[in-house]
Amino acid sequence: MKQFITSREAILLAALVALILLVETRFSGFAAPGNLASVFNDTSILIMLALGQTLVILTRCIDLSQASNLALTGMVTAMINAAMPGVPVVALISIAVALGLLMGAFNGLLVWKLDIPPIVVTLGTLTIYRGIIFVVSGGAWVNSHEMSAAYKAFPRAEFLTLPVLSWIALAVIAGFAILVNRTALGRAFFAVGGNPSAAVYTGIDVGRTRFMAFVIAGGLAGLCGYLWVSRYAVAYTDVAGGFELDIVAACVIGGISIAGGLGSVTGAVLGALFLGTIKNALPVAGISPFWQMAISGAAIIIAVAFNRRKDPGRVILKEPAQ
Amino acid sequence: MEDGRTIAGPVLRLEGITKRFPGVTALSGVELELHEGQVTALIGENGAGKSTLVKILTGIYQPDEGHIEVDGTTTRFPTATAAQEAGVTAIHQETVLFDELTVAENIFLGHAPRGRFGLMDWSRMRAEAREILTRIGAKLDPMAPLRDLGIASKHLVAIARALSVDARVVVMDEPTASLSQAEIEELYELVERLKSEGKAILFISHKFDEIFRIADRYTVFRDGEMVDAGMMEDVTEDALVTKMVGRSMDAIFPARTSSPGEEILRVAGYSHPTEFADIGFGLRRGEILGFYGLVGAGRSELMQALFGVTTPSKGAVKIDGKVAVIRSPAEAISRGIVYVPEDRGKQGAITAMPIFQNVTLPSLTQTSRNGFVQMADEFALARRYTERLDLRAASLDQAVGNLSGGNQQKVVIAKWLATRPKVIILDEPTKGIDVGSKAAVHEFMAELAAEGLSVIMVSSEIPEILGMSDRVIVMRDGRIAAELDRDGLTPEQLVRAAAGYEETAA
Numbered sequence: 024m025k026q027f028i029t030s031r032e033a034i035l036l037a038a039l040v041a042l043i044l045l046v047e048t049r050f051s052g053f054a055a056p057g058n059l060a061s062v063f064n065d066t067s068i069l070i071m072l073a074l075g076q077t078l079v080i081l082t083r084c085i086d087l088s089q090a091s092n093l094a095l096t097g098m099v100t101a102m103i104n105a106a107m108p109g110v111p112v113v114a115l116i117s118i119a120v121a122l123g124l125l126m127g128a129f130n131g132l133l134v135w136k137l138d139i140p141p142i143v144v145t146l147g148t149l150t151i152y153r154g155i156i157f158v159v160s161g162g163a164w165v166n167s168h169e170m171s172a173a174y175k176a177f178p179r180a181e182f183l184t185l186p187v188l189s190w191i192a193l194a195v196i197a198g199f200a201i202l203v204n205r206t207a208l209g210r211a212f213f214a215v216g217g218n219p220s221a222a223v224y225t226g227i228d229v230g231r232t233r234f235m236a237f238v239i240a241g242g243l244a245g246l247c248g249y250l251w252v253s254r255y256a257v258a259y260t261d262v263a264g265g266f267e268l269d270i271v272a273a274c275v276i277g278g279i280s281i282a283g284g285l286g287s288v289t290g291a292v293l294g295a296l297f298l299g300t301i302k303n304a305l306p307v308a309g310i311s312p313f314w315q316m317a318i319s320g321a322a323i324i325i326a327v328a329f330n331r332r333k334d335p336g337r338v339i340l341k342e343p344a345q
Numbered sequence: 346m347e348d349g350r351t352i353a354g355p356v357l358r359l360e361g362i363t364k365r366f367p368g369v370t371a372l373s374g375v376e377l378e379l380h381e382g383q384v385t386a387l388i389g390e391n392g393a394g395k396s397t398l399v400k401i402l403t404g405i406y407q408p409d410e411g412h413i414e415v416d417g418t419t420t421r422f423p424t425a426t427a428a429q430e431a432g433v434t435a436i437h438q439e440t441v442l443f444d445e446l447t448v449a450e451n452i453f454l455g456h457a458p459r460g461r462f463g464l465m466d467w468s469r470m471r472a473e474a475r476e477i478l479t480r481i482g483a484k485l486d487p488m489a490p491l492r493d494l495g496i497a498s499k500h501l502v503a504i505a506r507a508l509s510v511d512a513r514v515v516v517m518d519e520p521t522a523s524l525s526q527a528e529i530e531e532l533y534e535l536v537e538r539l540k541s542e543g544k545a546i547l548f549i550s551h552k553f554d555e556i557f558r559i560a561d562r563y564t565v566f567r568d569g570e571m572v573d574a575g576m577m578e579d580v581t582e583d584a585l586v587t588k589m590v591g592r593s594m595d596a597i598f599p600a601r602t603s604s605p606g607e608e609i610l611r612v613a614g615y616s617h618p619t620e621f622a623d624i625g626f627g628l629r630r631g632e633i634l635g636f637y638g639l640v641g642a643g644r645s646e647l648m649q650a651l652f653g654v655t656t657p658s659k660g661a662v663k664i665d666g667k668v669a670v671i672r673s674p675a676e677a678i679s680r681g682i683v684y685v686p687e688d689r690g691k692q693g694a695i696t697a698m699p700i701f702q703n704v705t706l707p708s709l710t711q712t713s714r715n716g717f718v719q720m721a722d723e724f725a726l727a728r729r730y731t732e733r734l735d736l737r738a739a740s741l742d743q744a745v746g747n748l749s750g751g752n753q754q755k756v757v758i759a760k761w762l763a764t765r766p767k768v769i770i771l772d773e774p775t776k777g778i779d780v781g782s783k784a785a786v787h788e789f790m791a792e793l794a795a796e797g798l799s800v801i802m803v804s805s806e807i808p809e810i811l812g813m814s815d816r817v818i819v820m821r822d823g824r825i826a827a828e829l830d831r832d833g834l835t836p837e838q839l840v841r842a843a844a845g846y847e848e849t850a851a
Contacts (some may be wrong), residue, residue: 205717207709213704215697223654224684224692224761225706226675284697 031278034329035293039300046304053304060185066299067192068247068254070292072266073273074199075240077291080274081212082140082233083219083283086176088130089244090266091152094258096122096248098156101165101174101258107172115174120242120247126152127241131234141233149267156260167256175256188250199288202239212236216283272319273298276326297322348538350685354417355380356545357402357433357514361411364397371397374411375571377564379514379545384536386556386577387549388589388809389566390840395549398566399518402547403435404428432513436503442491449474449487477505481535497528504535515539516547521555533559551639551844553582565589583837590807590836598812599791605815606630608666610768612651615660620646621823624660627801628768633790635814636803638843640732643823644803645687648770652684653677664767678707679769685757687776687803693757694834698744700738701727703745705758706761730759735785754786762793769793770801775809787813807836819843 047054072089079086095121103110103118126148135146169177178188185193211232214222219229252258257314277294279286301322305315355378364372372394379385389395400406401413404422412419415431422428442451450457452474460466474487483501491499500520507515517536521529536559539546550556556563557577564574565588573588610628615621621643628634636644648682650657653671662669666682671677677684686692694703704727705712712722726739738748745756754774761769771790775783790813794800804810810817811834819827819842827842 028492162484201717205720207713207716207718210702210706210709210718213702214695217697218691220692221695224652224674224686226673227706228673228675284695 031329032287032289032293035276035278035290035297035326036123039293039297042297042300042304046300046308049308050304060189062300063192063296064186064189065186065303067294068251069269069273069299070192070295071195071243071247072240072270073277073291073295074195074288076270076274077199077245077277077286077288078203078212078236079141079233080141080242080271080279080281081216081283081286082229082236083216084134084233084236085145085271085281086127086130086237086240087142087145087267088126088148088152089240089270090263091149091156092123092126092241092244093248093251094260094262094264095126095152095156095159095265096245097252097262098160098165098248098258098260100249101170101252102160104171104174105165105169108174112173112177116246116249119245121245123245123248124238124242127238127244128234130241133239134240135230135234135239142201153260155182160258160260162260165252165258170253170256175253178250178254188254191246196288196292200341203288208232208235213284216285218281269298272323275323278326294326297326355414357415358414359398359401359411360414360416360824362398362401362408362413363410364394364401364406364408370569372401372408372569375566375569376574377547377571378546378562378574380562381513382540382543383561384540384546384559385562385564386550386560387564387566388551388556388585388807390589393566393589394569395566396518397569399435399516399547399549402433402514402516403429404433408677429510429512432511433516434507434510434512434514436500436507437518437519442499442503442506444757445490447488447490448478448485448494448502448505451491451502452477452487452509454506456510457615461543471511475504477509481505481508481538482531497531500532501530506554508539511543514545514547516549518549519534519551521550521552529555552593553585553844556585557582586606586837590624590840598808599788601791601795603632603794603815605632606797609664611663613661613663613665615647615650615657615662617646617655617657617823618651620650620655621820624825626818626825626828628801630799631794631797632815633800633802633813634792635810635817636820637805637807637817637839638820638826640805642820642843644820645772646823648684648772648801648803651677652682652770654684678764678766681765682770682825683707683761683764683766683768684770685754685761685772685774687772694745694753694760696753697744699742700731700745700748700756701741704730704741704760704763706760708760711763726763727759730763731755733762734759734789751783751785758786758789766798768799768801770803772803773805774802774807775804807839810839811836821845 052058076086076089099122100115100119104115130144130148133139134141146180178186180187182190203212211222211227214225214227215229215232222229251263273295274291275281275287275294276297277290277292279291298319301314301319306317357379358611359375359377361374361376362372363370363374374393375398377398381584387395387398397406401408404425404427408556411599413422416419420431422431422433443454443688449470453470458466458469458473460469471487478485478731481501481504483505485494485498491502494502521530536546536548544624548560560577562574562576563580563585565572567583567589596834606629608627608629613625615624624647638644649655651662651671653673653676656672662671669680670681671682701723702839705723709718712719712726724741731741736755736759737752747754774786774790790802802813815831817829817831817834817839818825819829819839821843826845829838
């Protein structure tokens with residue numbers, strides 16, 4: 024318990040509660056359970072993407088192609104739905120996840136087999152995946168009226184008072200908690216990012232572990248592609264443009280160390296919620312969009328300053344007193 | 346500040362220099378004199394304190410006690426620049442140069458000649474670089490990019506860089522380690538030239554032939570103390586070897602009666618394109634096999650290949666009589682070979698991770714059920730092995746990075762024991778840890794061997810090799826130089842085999 028109170032997750036949770044209460048003073052009703060549930064629902068996609076990104080960052084890599092992956096899979100599902108309204112939603116979701124996994128695997132293979140720095144690989148695929156959207160859609164939009172009712176209804180359907188979208192996010196969070204804390208692969212993510220050369224000596228395949236992180240992040244981006252397009256009921260080339268930076272920001276705010284090997288599922292979820300809350304609250308509190316961007320940016324920098332890693336691994340020899 | 350001996354006395358004199366690090370006294374009250382126009386050889390085993398001394402001379406470390414005199418005046422080198430300004434310059438074992446810059450830029454980096462407005466004076470830089478290169482007899486184009494040069498030429502650039510400051514004292518730390526015979530001859534000529542220019546040279550080397558070839562004086566360090574100094578003409582090679590290793594064997598090693606069993610590991614014709622060749626040896630159950638050699642003799646590289654980190658080009662490994670192909674550390678671990686690397690910080694522990702997770706990392710299949718890690722089993726496994734090693738930690742939840750070096754080492758060893766290996770390779774197991782932890786590691790090693798585990802111990806410390814091994818293999822330049830039995834083995838034999846100096850009279 025004492026350990027929790029001093030942990031960065033606890034500090035972040037306190038900051039999140041403080042933020043919600045602060046908004047409540049300006050906009051009464053914000054902290055009401057119903058509204059908080061809708062903030063969570065709005066943030067669900069960011070949470071899932073941030074969890075995928077967390078694995079990648081844990082292994083000392085980064086995936087900038089998530090938003091493009093999301094937009095491409097979203098477009099593909101929308102186009103299939105528009106052309107063949109009879110294809111069941113479950114099949115579309117499977118296609119979305121499979122496509123996402125494929126794109127993640129492509130990133131991962133380039134990082135693993137060709138040893139190209141992840142930032143370069145995913146900066147490249149960020150553009151490639153987005154370019155493919157234009158190629159497959161010819162630049163055309165898929166609008167709400169072209170989509171089947173089932174396609175649009177699924178994430179909004181209510182189940183035990185929460186929309187399915189929220190339930191999916193909760194399931195992903197639970198799955199990640201198990202993956203990260205209770206499996207050998209989860210442990211390997213930390214080992215690879217914490218000390219790649221020690222991980223090698225422990226018998227862990229560093230390249231393969233990174234590949235797995237990219238694959239999982241890609242699969243989640245694919246799933247989110249369907250969810251995003253379905254929720255906003257429109258697919259076009261620029262869907263989620265620039266969202267990759269929000270994802271990374273959520274991770275950074277959540278205390279996932281960019282240097283790798285340090286972070287938690289709780290941190291990533293809280294980081295995403297913090298950013299989601301700001302984005303949700305500022306417009307309703309009547310703060311101009313310019314301030315919103317500045318405040319989001321400030322939150323990132325403050326979070327990083329708080330999370331600065333005190334590297335326990337380095338032994339610095341003390342110079343004698345002069 | 347006239348004291349009447351500024352001309353005849355040494356250029357540089359160290360007196361009573363002591364340097365302590367947490368848990369270790371690297372130097373205790375050492376003396377050293379360097380004279381104008383003379384080469385002083387600094388001799389000592391690995392860990393005798395030579396490198397620490399070089400760092401003190403070049404202003405990187407500050408001594409805890411004692412003082413430095415330049416021309417009889419006491420001075421201090423609080424920074425590397427201060428040492429340089431006092432005329433002390435060093436050519437390091439591994440030269441620090443920049444591949445993408447030109448020869449001239451490398452020589453003058455940090456103190457390039459400046460022209461008007463403080464801008465670089467390129468033509469002067471080129472001219473001065475050419476002059477220095479000519480002076481040391483190096484036929485190099487100052488404008489050539491460094492990446493186009495070979496190792497020997499790079500070395501010359503490093504020397505030119507050292508001489509580009511107006512040096513009076515030149516420290517050469519094993520300068521011939523990476524040179525061919527012809528290049529070594531050129532280096533000797535260069536040393537002669539520097540001598541004739543009146544420089545005082547400190548020459549650190551393990552090779553006795555070159556010490557006798559070029560040194561005028563010698564100073565011997567042992568365990569951080571200066572044990573002898575004098576003129577080369579008054580000493581023989583045998584006498585120097587004895588001084589270098591002739592320590593009292595005061596470290597206490599566990600008494601063991603070894604009775605090695607059947608052969609577990611057999612290595613034959615094992616070769617690597619660049620690191621080692623024709624390695625063949627056997628290892629028996631319950632045996633401790635010592636691997637001795639100078640730094641860079643290829644011992645660690647050999648062990649890394651056995652562990653599957655690197656791939657050998659030729660040769661076979663048999664475990665329990667069956668041919669074993671090991672392509673990755675995971676395969677080595679599954680076949681019962683584990684390796685505790687020398688560089689704990691870089692290769693050993695994951696310092697941000699808690700102790701128990703470090704211990705169980707290669708044994709997660711043991712502590713998992715249906716693919717899910719069981720935290721309680723993990724703690725039990727970690728506790729079993731850390732307790733056996735007498736690990737001192739507040740809790741197993743603690744990050745490894747917060748432990749002392751000795752305790753970190755114990756975590757790494759516990760990690761490997763938890764995999765229940767057949768062969769454990771310990772690379773410099775007690776390097777840089779305090780005396781108490783050292784004894785514990787030794788005791789434990791003996792216990793493991795008694796339980797039937799086979800141990801390969803790579804060590805550069807002669808007492809450890811003599812005190813622990815059943816058999817010793819000495820490596821030199823990537824090959825096995827000697828295989829020696831523990832009985833009647835002397836430190837001198839080890840040093841001779843490792844340095845390639847054969848006894849002439851015997």
